[in-house]
Amino acid sequence: MPLLELDQVDAGYGAIRALFGVSLTLEAGRTLALIGANGAGKSTLLRAIAGLTPPSAGRVRFEGADLTGMPAHAIAARGVALVPEGRRLFASLTVEENLLMGASAGRAGPWNLQSIYTLFPDLVVRRQHGATMLSGGQQQMVAIGRALMANPRLLLCDELSLGLAPVVVRGLYAALAQVSAQGVALIVVEQDIGQALAAGDDWLCLREGEVVLAGTRGQADRGAIARAYFGSEAA
Amino acid sequence: MNAVADTLVQGLLLGGHFALSGLGLALAFGIMRIVNIAHGDLLVVAAYLGVALVRLTPLSPLAAVLVIVPAMAALGWLLQRTLFNRLVGQGDLAPMLVTFGLSIIVHNALQELFSADFQTLDAGAARTASVEVARMHLGLLPLATLALAALVYAGVHALMRHTRFGRIVRATVDDPEVAALMGIDARRVYAAGMALALGIAGLAGWLYGIKSSFNPLTGGNELLFAFEAVIIGGLGSIWGSFAGGLVLGIAHVAGTQVDAGWGAFAGHVAFFGFLFLRPGGLLARGGSGHG
Numbered sequence: 001m002p003l004l005e006l007d008q009v010d011a012g013y014g015a016i017r018a019l020f021g022v023s024l025t026l027e028a029g030r031t032l033a034l035i036g037a038n039g040a041g042k043s044t045l046l047r048a049i050a051g052l053t054p055p056s057a058g059r060v061r062f063e064g065a066d067l068t069g070m071p072a073h074a075i076a077a078r079g080v081a082l083v084p085e086g087r088r089l090f091a092s093l094t095v096e097e098n099l100l101m102g103a104s105a106g107r108a109g110p111w112n113l114q115s116i117y118t119l120f121p122d123l124v125v126r127r128q129h130g131a132t133m134l135s136g137g138q139q140q141m142v143a144i145g146r147a148l149m150a151n152p153r154l155l156l157c158d159e160l161s162l163g164l165a166p167v168v169v170r171g172l173y174a175a176l177a178q179v180s181a182q183g184v185a186l187i188v189v190e191q192d193i194g195q196a197l198a199a200g201d202d203w204l205c206l207r208e209g210e211v212v213l214a215g216t217r218g219q220a221d222r223g224a225i226a227r228a229y230f231g232s233e234a235a
Numbered sequence: 236m237n238a239v240a241d242t243l244v245q246g247l248l249l250g251g252h253f254a255l256s257g258l259g260l261a262l263a264f265g266i267m268r269i270v271n272i273a274h275g276d277l278l279v280v281a282a283y284l285g286v287a288l289v290r291l292t293p294l295s296p297l298a299a300v301l302v303i304v305p306a307m308a309a310l311g312w313l314l315q316r317t318l319f320n321r322l323v324g325q326g327d328l329a330p331m332l333v334t335f336g337l338s339i340i341v342h343n344a345l346q347e348l349f350s351a352d353f354q355t356l357d358a359g360a361a362r363t364a365s366v367e368v369a370r371m372h373l374g375l376l377p378l379a380t381l382a383l384a385a386l387v388y389a390g391v392h393a394l395m396r397h398t399r400f401g402r403i404v405r406a407t408v409d410d411p412e413v414a415a416l417m418g419i420d421a422r423r424v425y426a427a428g429m430a431l432a433l434g435i436a437g438l439a440g441w442l443y444g445i446k447s448s449f450n451p452l453t454g455g456n457e458l459l460f461a462f463e464a465v466i467i468g469g470l471g472s473i474w475g476s477f478a479g480g481l482v483l484g485i486a487h488v489a490g491t492q493v494d495a496g497w498g499a500f501a502g503h504v505a506f507f508g509f510l511f512l513r514p515g516g517l518l519a520r521g522g523s524g525h526g
Contacts, residue, residue: 050416051415052412052415052416071415071420072412072415072416073415073417073418073419073420073421076415076416076417076418077418081416082416084413084416088410088413090405090406090409090410090413090414091409092405092408092409093402093405093406093409097402097405097406098406100399100402101402101403101406101414101417101419102417104403104417104418104419105417105418106418146417147416150417150418
């Protein structure tokens with residue numbers, strides 16, 4: 001049984017549909033890189049899995065249970081965590097309070113304050129700082145740490161690299177590799193195809209809300225991906 | 236000189252009442268973004284609950300508080316779960332309209348149950364007892380009210396700053412969607428917030444019932460004073476409401492020195508003065524400050 005299974009999922013905002021019949025499966029512990037241009041539906045797909053934008057049609061199954069229509073807080077309690085686009089740290093909380101919020105669902109597992117500070121040593125001296133007083137990279141560490149504190153079985157990461165220097169991004173992906181090694185499954189959204197292909201065991205390309213191409217790391221044909229990414233006329 | 240000191244001290248004592256009755260209003264706005272137009276009427280409900288308890292049970296007016304506070308907290312939880320949670324994300328106007336409607340329902344229900352006659356929670360000697368300090372007569376009831384107000388404010392501050400519950404409330408106020416990603420159900424947080432707000436309103440309403448005579452319609456004035464205290468202090472700042480209540484109390488007492496009927500008028504003048512000179516409030520800060 002796959003960890004996560006999407007079957008013909010449609011989702012959108014009001015009258016605007018952003019996803020059209022998206023199906024995918026993810027096995028426990030694997031990393032899926034989700035690539036696609038701006039507006040391809042990558043963030044909506046993550047939001048649909050996490051329950052923030054409930055699917056209007058189709059099914060989302062996680063560990064065999066049907067999540068479709070379940071409120072976001074109940075999905076989180078089952079072990080799905082999302083690092084949202086733009087980080088969205090709690091502005092009136094300190095770094096440590098932000099991390100503690102992640103543990104609110106009370107799931108047991110290897111992640112706690114100590115293991116987060118081991119993963120991101122930069123945060124230790126800033127634990128009592130207001131979360132929004134940190135640099136962008138450090139804020140992203142807090143956002144990842146906060147999601148990990150829930151001890152998720154599936155971690156969804158939306159555009160970790162947005163606005164960050166390449167050296168900082170490399171550090172974040174090195175940390176994600178450690179997370180993956182603990183057996184956590186990941187879906188990583190990136191606009192940077194190179195970064196995405198390097199991080200994922202499998203990849204999947206979305207365009208205009210539909211899956212246009214998918215493969216495993218070995219089968220990444222850059223030309224085919226570029227055509228899928230931009231549409232055939234651009235190739 | 237002595238008259239000035241007396242005005243200040245009596246003003247602070249009266250201000251304790253305004254501060255305490257404003258806190259529930261400030262919390263409902265700070266946590267749920269609800270401007271609770273029925274807040275004053277709910278203070279009156281707490282006072283009538285005291286009247287009913289004294290009539291129907293062996294409880295004394297002073298002991299009635301032990302039932303009033305939990306009962307009002309339960310009412311707050313129930314109102315939020317059944318009514319106010321439907322208003323989340325519907326803008327600022329919807330909660331005002333709904334609580335305005337609730338206020339009218341409360342007026343009529345209280346008139347039906349208790350008639351329009353004025354009543355009081357007769358605490359006997361405790362109501363008028365006083366102590367003499369530095370040749371000033373200080374009422375025990377106002378002293379107790381101010382002390383309770385300070386205690387409750389300090390308690391709420393500690394709750395919001397230093398507990399898991401407070402952390403969850405602050406995070407939910409910041410971003411309810413991301414809080415949901417952490418497994419937090421905002422509707423439950425709001426229900427707990429309204430229980431806290433009305434539990435404190437229960438305490439304030441009980442003290443109000445002992446201090447003043449009331450009827451089903453006197454809640455309007457209480458809302459006005461509570462509202463002025465919160466606005467003078469600055470929306471979103473808990474300690475601001477405390478300071479605002481004290482300022483309003485001093486204005487009331489100073490007005491009464493000029494003419495016995497000018498207390499509330501002087502309070503309104505002070506309110507407009509602050510609105511004009513310091514529209515953000517006494518303790519206004521950038522961002523959402525809970526504490």
